Amino acid sequence: MYCPFCSNELQHLAVYCGFCGTKVEFLKSLQCQDAEAPEELIFKYFAEGHSYKVIMDLLATKHNISLSLRTLKRKLKNAGLSKRRNYTPVATIRAAIAEELKGSGQLLGYRSMCQTLRQKYSFVVRRDDVMHLLRELDPPAVHNRTMRRFTRRTYHSMGPNEVWHIDGYDKLKPFGLAISGCIDGFSRKIMWLKCGKSNSDPSVIALNYMECVAQHGLVPKRLRTDCGTENGLMAALHCTLRSEHTDEFAGATSHMYGASTSNQRIESWWSNFRKQRGQFWMNLFSDMRERHLFNGSPEHKSLLRYCFLDVVRKDLDEYKTLWNCHTIRPVRQSQCPSGRPEAMYNVPHRFNGENCGLTVSAQTLSQLYDLIPAPLTLGTDEGNANFHILQRQGGL
Known part of the structure; x- marks a missing residue:
């Protein structure tokens, strides 16, 4: 399947296109995917952050699929999946972090946010980039986490007898x-x-x-x-x-x-x-x-x-x-x-x-x-x- 915005081939469907950064989650509803296909299972476990050896054990134990380490690396390379190459554009990461900060993601530190971006959005990100973006987008929360300060709710009243x-x-x-x-x-x-x-x-x-x-x-x-x-x-x-x-x-x-x-x-x-x-x-x-x-x-x-x-x-x-x-x-x-x-x-x-x-x-x-x-x-x-x-x- 190809991205309708930049025409680049999508080896696996994610929330955002890894090339132009456009949201392409809607494409999942247009394609009937086989959840048990080896490639999809490999992409799924890779996005969850498992090591190569753990992915091989999961495929063999849960799905009765036997793969060698060389075959696994070749499939990931063909799909353009790597932990240290083809990084997602910073602008795309910033948009995703801003979206997460609107909800419960505002409580996450840069390590947890980095994991969320990798698993939820299938991004390839650096921890340092996520740390700097959080400091830019939500400095008060970063400061409170640095000080290890527990944030309490504040009591507010308009006046006596309220x-x-x-x-x-x-x-x-x-x-x-x-x-x-x-x-x-x-x-x-x-x-x-x-x-x-x-x-x-x-x-x-x-x-x-x-x-x-x-x-x-x-x-x-x-x-x-x-x-x-x-x-x-x-x-x-x-x-x-x-x-x-x-x-x-x-x-x-x-x-x-x-x-x-x-x-x-x-x-x-x-x-x-x-x-x-x-x-x-x-x-x-x-x-x-x-x-x-x-x-x-x-x-x-x-x-x-x-x-x-x-x-x-x-x-x-x-x-x-x-x-x-x-x-x-x-x-x-x-x-x-x-x-x-x-x-x-x-x-x-x-x-x-x-x-x-x-x-x-x-x-x-x-x-x-x-x-x-x-x-x-x-x-x-x-x-x-x-x-x-x-x-x-x-x-x-």
Whole structure:
């Protein structure tokens, strides 16, 4: 078969013509090739990069074709196939590399890219040529590979209340104490940090959310949680509140489910919490267990919770206040600003952001709150009282 662009004979069909560099892959559909022909098998194994002796063994073992080394070399020479002659034009190689860089090929180094060009495109290339072309076409990626730097995804947020990240902290659950937290993605302000008997009761999580919305007088544009069943009621309430708006994330799209490992803002913050607060309580309760003052039974969990719940809650409130007023240093991998969370949340214009929160009617908020079932860990009267106090404080 001949190339329709330069009229040169094609000994075997590849993606590009080895003489003019034009893409001729479409010719494969015009010719019915015998996949078991010795020549095609030789060309196939040669393109895969096997040595002469390995090609001979593959032909004999897999296809029952016996060839001498001299015959093999003669067939490759007649086909114009050589590892060190008849190199593919540089312009053709550059076009193929540019095409590969549009997809997953952007992660390949020059050795892997060289192998891809030889196997996928049947090119005859030099490693040095591929290395220089990669430096020319994608210098940032080459620099990162040279520095052996792991490239992380960057977190981006337009402003406070664009995304609230919510999750539970279970490190103290063996001792009868469960913690639930929420953090704003832009400012890293802790919206709530609550401790109780359970953080897997949907009513508890929904109550925390409604109290926070009432306190701040607005709802976030989006919520991000894991796939736990405790988040279902809160997600339904949030989507209902957001159905009053007309932006692109209104209604059901305002809530995002995802893996805990992808909920990076709150998961990252839990590590800070453990270092500065959580580890103290874990060590304290573990010492009580080693001294046989706590055995993990439901009765002991209730007793420990009765003795320490108020103290832990006070400690969490203190840490929440300290965190919201501390200074966050700049991070190269993040496009979010640095500063104090409280300032970034309340005056986002000083940090190149804008408040993305949306207002909701007090009537809708009250109606939805009345639909929340009474939590198993909190009395209905106490919950209603706290909510209505926050309603008045938020001006709803």
